[in-house]
Amino acid sequence: MRELVIIVENLNVKFGKKQVIHDVSFSVKKGEIIGFFGISGAGKTTIIRAITCQLSKKYWTGKILVNGLSPAKKSNHAEILASIGYVPQLEELNLYYDLKPKANIDTFASAYGLKTKKSEEVAEQLFHILDIPEDTWKKPLERMSGGEKKRVSMAIGLIHQPEVLFLDEPTTGVDASKRYEILSYLKKLNQTLGTTMFIISHDMECSLICDKAAILRQGKILEFENPQILISTLPSKGMLARFTIERLNQDVMNVFKTFPVEKIIRVGNDVIEVFIENFEQELPNLIEYLIKNNVKINSFNKDRATFRRYFQLRIQEEELKEKREWEYQMEVKGGGAK
Numbered sequence: 001m002r003e004l005v006i007i008v009e010n011l012n013v014k015f016g017k018k019q020v021i022h023d024v025s026f027s028v029k030k031g032e033i034i035g036f037f038g039i040s041g042a043g044k045t046t047i048i049r050a051i052t053c054q055l056s057k058k059y060w061t062g063k064i065l066v067n068g069l070s071p072a073k074k075s076n077h078a079e080i081l082a083s084i085g086y087v088p089q090l091e092e093l094n095l096y097y098d099l100k101p102k103a104n105i106d107t108f109a110s111a112y113g114l115k116t117k118k119s120e121e122v123a124e125q126l127f128h129i130l131d132i133p134e135d136t137w138k139k140p141l142e143r144m145s146g147g148e149k150k151r152v153s154m155a156i157g158l159i160h161q162p163e164v165l166f167l168d169e170p171t172t173g174v175d176a177s178k179r180y181e182i183l184s185y186l187k188k189l190n191q192t193l194g195t196t197m198f199i200i201s202h203d204m205e206c207s208l209i210c211d212k213a214a215i216l217r218q219g220k221i222l223e224f225e226n227p228q229i230l231i232s233t234l235p236s237k238g239m240l241a242r243f244t245i246e247r248l249n250q251d252v253m254n255v256f257k258t259f260p261v262e263k264i265i266r267v268g269n270d271v272i273e274v275f276i277e278n279f280e281q282e283l284p285n286l287i288e289y290l291i292k293n294n295v296k297i298n299s300f301n302k303d304r305a306t307f308r309r310y311f312q313l314r315i316q317e318e319e320l321k322e323k324r325e326w327e328y329q330m331e332v333k334g335g336g337a338k
Contacts, residue, residue, distance in 0.1 A: 002029040004065075005163060005196050006051065011062035013046055013055070013219070021046055021060070021219045028212075030163070033190055033197045035207050035227075037311060038216035044200050046219075048166060052084060053077045067163060082112070085162035087153050089169040097142040101132065101152050104141065105159055112160040119159060126155040129192055130185050147178045151185060158189065164196045165189075171203045183209050204308035213307065215314055222314060227307045234313070235262035236279035238305040241286070244271050246296035255293045259286050263313060270298070273309070 006028040013021035021043050028034055036044040049055040051064055053071040067083050069076040096104055102123060109119030127137065130151040136144055141152065150170070157165055170186065171179040187209045190197055199206045207213050207227040215223040223230055231238040245252055248270045256264050256274060260282075263275040276282045283302070290297060 002031060004028065005030045005067055007063065007065040008047070008051070009063040011047065011050060011060060011064065013043075013050065013060045015059060019219065021050075024062075024219075024221050026212075026214065026221065026224045028164075028196060028198075030196055031190065031194050032211040033186070033199065033209055035210035035213040036198065036200045036216060037202070037204060037207070037213060039202070041218075042216040043219040044216055045168075047216075048198065048200060052086070052166065053080055082160065083163045085157035085160065085165040087157040087165065087167045087170060089172050095141055095149060095153055095156070098140055100140060101127070101137050101144075101155075104152060105156060108156045109159050114160060122159055122161065123155060126158055126189075129188060130155060146174050147181060150174055150182060154185070154189065158193070158195065161193075162195070164198065166198045166200070168200050169202070170199060171201065171206060179203070179205055180208075204306070204311055207307035215311060217315060217318055222318060227310075230314075231305050231307060231310050234305055234310060235275040235277050238310075239275075239279045240303055240305050240309075241274045241276070241279075241283055241300055242267075242271060242303055243274065243300045244298040246270070246298050248272065252295055255290065255295055259289050261286070265309070265312070273303075273305075275305075 004027050008027070009025045011021055011024040012019065024043075024047060036048070038044050046055070050060050051066060051071065053076075055071075057072045064071055066080045069080050071077065071080055096107065099107070102120065105119055105123040106116055109116070109123075114122075127134075132148060132151055132155070136148060141149055144152070154167075154170075157167070167186070171182050174182055183206060186197065186199070189195060190209075199210065210227055212224060213227045213230065214221050234240075248266070253264065253266065253272070256272065259276075261274050261276050265273045267273055274286070276286060279302075287297070287300070
């Protein structure tokens with residue numbers, strides 16, 4: 001059984017009277033890739049700051065252990081920081097564009113007290129894993145492509161061979177076609193070096209390489225589980241029907257809703273996705289029902305929900321729950337005033 005490298009129990013963070021993190025708990029095993037997903041202000045960065053010694057203990061309560069050491073004690077900070085690496089969202093924060101890749105590596109390696117010979121050995125290993133062409137090693141970074149710069153930034157984050165690597169929006173700033181390439185390199189690094197990784201991102205595609213995905217909202221972790229397991233909790237284990245409808249409008253949407261569908265989502269001008277229980281059995285009945293009600297189906301296909309769709313539905317579920325609770329409280333207050 002793999003050892004736990006990070007343990008977070010009942011973490012609460014307050015800045016003055018404002019509580020921004022609410023009773024967060026999770027644990028991470030060695031070698032896992034963890035995705036932190038949520039909109040801006042969900043609490044992703046604050047939790048990471050607490051783990052990585054960037055948040056004073058006066059602001060948080062609970063238990064945090066990084067390789068058995070608590071960032072609550074300042075005497076542990078040097079050892080904790082030596083065991084973690086960080087790749088920022090913007091490469092210019094840890095890259096010198098006028099220097100060559102190896103010179104960049106040497107600059108940051110010296111900050112960790114690494115000798116030049118050792119750092120160059122590690123750098124070459126990382127450059128080979130990341131497929132950074134040898135003919136670019138001696139060219140200024142400004143001549144490299146966006147994807148190559150991103151990979152050099154990853155190499156810098158790993159130069160001191162940390163046990164845990166934190167990556168802030170690793171797919172930001174690269175062409176959409178290159179996103180999967182970046183994710184592939186991260187998975188390759190993880191499998192080759194055994195590095196535990198935290199990916200903090202708005203990009204749901206990052207879930208494709210994650211062992212666990214945390215969904216955060218308003219300082220709370222709603223879910224912390226393997227993305228495919230989360231998807232399988234949807235109706236019919238995540239199977240959906242995607243319809244392209246001629247003249248899709250609210251009246252047509254209402255026709256769908258009068259059939260016993262579990263969930264229905266409009267995902268384009270003329271496209272909707274529908275979840276139904278007993279998928280294979282009920283889908284033909286749904287199509288027949290739509291035709292009888294004069295719904296013009298241009299096309300349809302069967303598919304499995306993505307993590308992006310699960311995230312959207314899970315957030316909507318939480319918002320609906322909060323709305324109902326608020327309405328109930330208003331009703332109780334209104335009743336008490338009579």
